[in-house]
Amino acid sequence: MSQGPAPDAQPPQWGQPPQWGQAPGWQQPAGPVPGGPGWQGHPGYLGYQGYPGYTAPPKPGVIPLRPLGVGEILDGAFQAARRNAAAVFGTAVLFQAVVSLLAWLAGGLLLSVLGGVQVLASDELPEESLVSLGASLLVSSAVLALLSGVGVLLLQGVLAIPTARAAVNQRTGFALMWSLARGRIGALVGLGLLYLLLTVLAPAVLIAGAVYLASQSGAASAWSIVLAAIVLVLASVWIGIKLMLAPAVMVLERAPLFRSLGRSWKLTNGSWWRTFGIVLLCTIIVSVITSVISMPISFAMGLVAPLAGEPGPAEDMLATMGPLTLASMLVSSIFSAIGYAFQAAVIALMYIDLRIRREGFDAILAREHEQAAGLETRTIPGLAAAPPEAPGSPWSR
Numbered sequence: 267m268s269q270g271p272a273p274d275a276q277p278p279q280w281g282q283p284p285q286w287g288q289a290p291g292w293q294q295p296a297g298p299v300p301g302g303p304g305w306q307g308h309p310g311y312l313g314y315q316g317y318p319g320y321t322a323p324p325k326p327g328v329i330p331l332r333p334l335g336v337g338e339i340l341d342g343a344f345q346a347a348r349r350n351a352a353a354v355f356g357t358a359v360l361f362q363a364v365v366s367l368l369a370w371l372a373g374g375l376l377l378s379v380l381g382g383v384q385v386l387a388s389d390e391l392p393e394e395s396l397v398s399l400g401a402s403l404l405v406s407s408a409v410l411a412l413l414s415g416v417g418v419l420l421l422q423g424v425l426a427i428p429t430a431r432a433a434v435n436q437r438t439g440f441a442l443m444w445s446l447a448r449g450r451i452g453a454l455v456g457l458g459l460l461y462l463l464l465t466v467l468a469p470a471v472l473i474a475g476a477v478y479l480a481s482q483s484g485a486a487s488a489w490s491i492v493l494a495a496i497v498l499v500l501a502s503v504w505i506g507i508k509l510m511l512a513p514a515v516m517v518l519e520r521a522p523l524f525r526s527l528g529r530s531w532k533l534t535n536g537s538w539w540r541t542f543g544i545v546l547l548c549t550i551i552v553s554v555i556t557s558v559i560s561m562p563i564s565f566a567m568g569l570v571a572p573l574a575g576e577p578g579p580a581e582d583m584l585a586t587m588g589p590l591t592l593a594s595m596l597v598s599s600i601f602s603a604i605g606y607a608f609q610a611a612v613i614a615l616m617y618i619d620l621r622i623r624r625e626g627f628d629a630i631l632a633r634e635h636e637q638a639a640g641l642e643t644r645t646i647p648g649l650a651a652a653p654p655e656a657p658g659s660p661w662s663r
Contacts, residue, residue, distance in 0.1 A: 324632055326433075326434050326435045326631075326632070327346075327431075327432050327433045327434050327435035327635075328341075328342040328345040328349070328432045328433060328435075329342040329433050329615065329618070331622070331632050332622065332628055333619060333622055333623050334618075334619040334622070336543075336544055336547070339612060339616060339619060340547075340548065340612065342432075342611075342615050343429065343548075343608055343614075343615055344611075345432065346428060346432035346611050346614075346615075347429075347607055347608060347611050349428075349437060350431075350438045350439075350443075352439060352440045353427075353439055353440045353443040354425055354428055354429075354607045354610075355603070355604060356440055357421065357424065357425065357607075358421055358425070358603035358604065358606050358610075359599075359603045361417050361420075361603065362417075362602055362603035363596055363600070363603075365413040365417060366596055366598075367596075415458060415461060415462045415465065416455060416462060418458075418606060419454055419457050419461060419513050420455065420458060420513075421606055421607070422513040422514065422609075422610045422613055422614075423447070423450060423454040423457075423516055423517040424444070424450075424517065425443075425607060425610035425611060426517050426518055426610065426613070426617070427443050427446050427447060427517060427518070427646060428443055429611045429614035429615060430518055430614060430618065430646060430647045430648065431647055433615075433618060434631050434634060434638070434647045435635065436638070436643060436647070442644060445644070447517060450516060453522065453523055453526075454513060454517070457512060457513065457516065457523055457526070460523070468498055469498075472494060472495060472498050475491070475494055476491045476494070479491055503542075504538070507534065507542050508530065508531050508534050508538065509527055509531065510530065510534070510613060511529070511533055511613065511617045512526040512527050512530040513526075514613060514614050514617040515529045515530055515533075515617065517646075518614075518617070518646055518648065533620045537620060537623075544612065544616060545609075545612075545613075548608070548609055548612045552605035552608060552609060555605070556601045556602060556604070556605050559601055560597065560598050560601045560602075618631075621648075627648060630648050631647055631648060634647055634648065635647075
């Protein structure tokens with residue numbers, strides 16, 4: 267026959283842990299109730315978010331020092347750029363403004379030399395004017411592509427410095443960033459020229475092959491050209507992702523040109539699809555935001571041109587349209603620079619993430635953060651603290 271609870275049993279009280287499954291006569295232990303007033307918790311206690319005794323990875327800066335998720339990389343890149351706005355956005359905007367100005371000057375100079383200004387005020391388009399106008403546009407685009415191709419890699423390299431320092435909660439000013447990048451600028455320019463050479467050489471080979479196949483009769487030659495173009499595009503994308511981290515390696519590890527390429531190739535082994543997906547997502551986000559902001563501004567500037575009055579002499583037309591064209595290029599370049607800066611920060615965090623996954627780089631960063639706590643250091647995180655056995659580090663040479 268069952269018996270009732272002991273006479274001295276206490277009824278449940280609010281704020282106490284659940285009572286089910288306890289024997290009759292159970293009493294609340296002395297001390298504060300877990301989760302109640304006065305409860306301090308066990309060191310590392312996270313309640314329902316983790317097990318008792320669990321310690322979360324440290325997060326001294328914009329990212330936790332552990333393998334990162336996609337959202338953490340994107341958010342960390344934005345936070346790193348925001349914390350070091352003068353170094354990140356200032357450098358990108360300044361670079362893009364210089365590139366746009368040089369491209370505008372090159373195109374305008376050639377346009378004037380070839381007499382293409384007559385096109386701007388002429389109802390008829392002579393053949394000579396069309397040739398000069400086309401040549402000026404071609405040269406302007408080529409200068410812009412040349413400077414942008416080299417400059418984007420330069421930005422990716424130098425902007426990896428404030429991003430890496432933000433990972434351990436260190437701020438980086440404009441002057442400090444360029445001071446830390448000293449000695450790497452020439453190597454980054456060389457890397458950009460190498461990429462540009464390969465970019466020009468590959469289509470040249472394709473065009474030469476297409477000319478040869480076109481000389482052959484039959485429909486098979488046309489399909490061969492299409493197939494060769496598809497293979498070239500796919501190979502370019504694959505190689506581009508494999509070498510994506512070379513600028514960051516070149517600056518953060520002080521590695522020479524070809525060692526940086528090999529290091530990037532090795533770090534992305536087994537992570538190509540993940541790297542490609544993050545880069546593609548970042549590119550889509552930047553393109554959408556840039557288009558939404560820049561298109562209305564460019565459209566508004568285009569509406570200003572008819573307000574200038576009736577067309578006059580060619581020189582007057584050039585004097586009117588030239589500043590409008592330059593202003594439109596500068597506005598577009600500013601928003602493009604913001605996108606380039608964000609992409610550079612994303613690539614730098616992908617480099618850190620892959621080193622954390624493969625080399626335990628989080629322990630190196632955590633140790634350096636502890637050693638530099640409370641101090642304003644003027645070093646690149648992980649450079650001086652990297653162990654000699656780290657693959658590809660300057661100390662293993």
